[in-house]
Amino acid sequence: MSTAGQVIRCKAAVAWESGKPLSIEDVEVAPPKVHEVRIKVVAAGVCHTDWEYLYEAEKGMKFRPFPLVLGHEGAGIVESVGPEVTTFSPGDKVIPLFLPQCGECERCESAKTNHCRKNWANTQVGVLADGTSRISYQGQQVYQFLGVSAFSQYTVVPHTSLAKIRSDAPLDKVFLLGCGVSTGYGAAVNTAKVEKNSTCAVFGLGAVGLAAVMGCQVAGAKRIIGVDINPDKFAKAAVFGATECVNPKDHTMPIQEVLVKMTDGGVDYAVECVGSPSIMTAAFESTKDSCGSCVIAGWTETGVMNVKVEKILMGRTLRGTYFGGWKSVEDVPKLVNDYMKQKLKLDEFITHSLPLDQINVAFDLLRTGKSIRTVISL
Template sequence: MGTDNKVIRCRAAVAWEPGKPLCVEEVEVAPPKAHEVRLKVEASGVCHTDWSYLYECGKGMKPRPYPLVLGHEGAGVVESVGPGVTAFSPGDKVIPLFLPQCGECECCLSPKTNLCLKNWENTQQGVLADGTSRISCRGQQIYQFIGVSTFSEYTVVPEHNVTKIRPDAPLDRVCLLGCGVATGYGAALNSGKVEAGSTCAVFGLGAVGLAAVMGCKAAGAARIIGIDINPEKSHVAKTLGATEFVNPREQSRPIQEVLVEMTGGGVDYAIECVGVTAVMRAALESCRAAWGTCVIVGWTELGEFSLAPIDILLGRTLKGTYFGGWQSVTGVPKLVEDYMSGRLQLDEFVTHTLDLEQINQAFDLLASGKSIRTVIKM
């Protein structure tokens, strides 16, 4: 593309410090090193996790190194590849992945998990395999959020953190499969293993929760109860498959008690998509004794919640999920195929489309509950 082995100057939304709005700056993106891929980001969803790491740093989230370029739900085109990369070529349409799939580590070789250990510790600290970032601004290293950083017009990711997709896929839609929709959808299908004819409750109807509703429907659940404190979520939840909607603020009793009564003993599956420990406990307690399964999806890194032993001893299952149980490199292209064939809904999730200069507006829309997903088009 004429930029091979050259530094690219472009725009990126930089978080100079936690708790402060992002600043759109000119940054320099270095060429990819061995086993890395440089991408031209075309679109990026704005995920609640991005907001949380910026505004809840030290509260619900562990501190990250700053300055930082957030964004992890993107799609784009390969600009160039580093030495040793054979699976990608310039011009390929791709989705970068915060969860790698190297195919070689202990986790990748096990059928029991979708986790991958490749470069895990480094990417969690905002750097790539050599311990440095490829993005800089004003002569200073800018850390890459979980090794990705899609709030930049160009970024560099490890070769195991990117997957090739079909060339006709609309990038401003399939970018959502890099995190939110894939996570919620897979939480129901892969992690929860929701069964046909079952009764489900989904706590939290943001993009992840709505995708979980869609996953419950795809699994054939007979009853899907969507739960959210925002009454405006009722309509879209029912569009995606919810059969009922409950607002906890309109109830005189704890939501778990309401659900147990509504269902004559509890739900078969509860999927928690809020990331609040009190909600996690409520989700578990809403499950039917003997076989109810609670899947924790909502991301939080701090805090804890206690359980009464009887909540587990009678047969309930409590489990977590990461990226919905999908093996990232092989799983995401299949989800793209499902969208392109009409088996998976994505359009309904995109409520706003903005440009990079409006990134803080996108965060405001998210925090106020006025958007499901805002897509930033570069």
């Protein structure tokens, strides 16, 4: 493209400090360096992790430096590639990834994990391999959230943190596979390995939770119980396969006791999609004492979960999942294919569509529980 090798001036939603709304600024995005790719972001999703870092960083997230551009769930088109990049070309449709897959390390070669750590330490603090960001504002470095920064019209990511997808995929739908849907769906089918005719409970019916519900249904669960304090989400949960929903506020006893009673002993599988340590404990204790399995998909970096040792000793299993267990670079294109073949729902997650300059409205919709996913058009 004509912009290859040049600095691109574009709009981005910049977080200047914790607790303050995002500000739309004219930023500069430098050309990609070795092993990097610059992409034009077409669509991005507002994820709870973005909101939590901006407004509750001290409670559930480790500190990352400001100013930064949030957004880690997006899709776009390759604008240019840096030196030694051979797997991407200008014009390719892509999904940036906060979880890399280098394909060469011990973890990438293992079938037991998807936790590649290529450039991990740097991207976690908002910079790329050389210790700097490619985004700046009037000469000041602007950090890239999880190495992505999807709330910028252009961004630069490592080539190991990018999935190339089919050319006919609608970017304003498949962006969901960059985080929320992949995480929840994979939590059920990959990590929990939900079995046919089993009984499941999904705690939290946001995008991740609804994707977990969908995963339980695809796996053939006969009973899928959605748990949320917002009853407005129950109808949507039914669309994804929930057979019934429960509001903890409607009961005087703890929700885990309610579920154990409802299921005559506990559920086979529980998936926690909120990121609250107390809810994680409730999800774990809602499973069968002899063979129940609980998967934690909700994100918190500083919380401490309370688990009674006896609950483990009696036979329960407690596991965590990151990005749903998917090998990011190779599996995201397969999930896109499943969507295109109508084997995977995506459209139903999107409740609102807004331009970049209304991104703070999208954050409010998320905070008040009025949205599942808002697509931001860049």
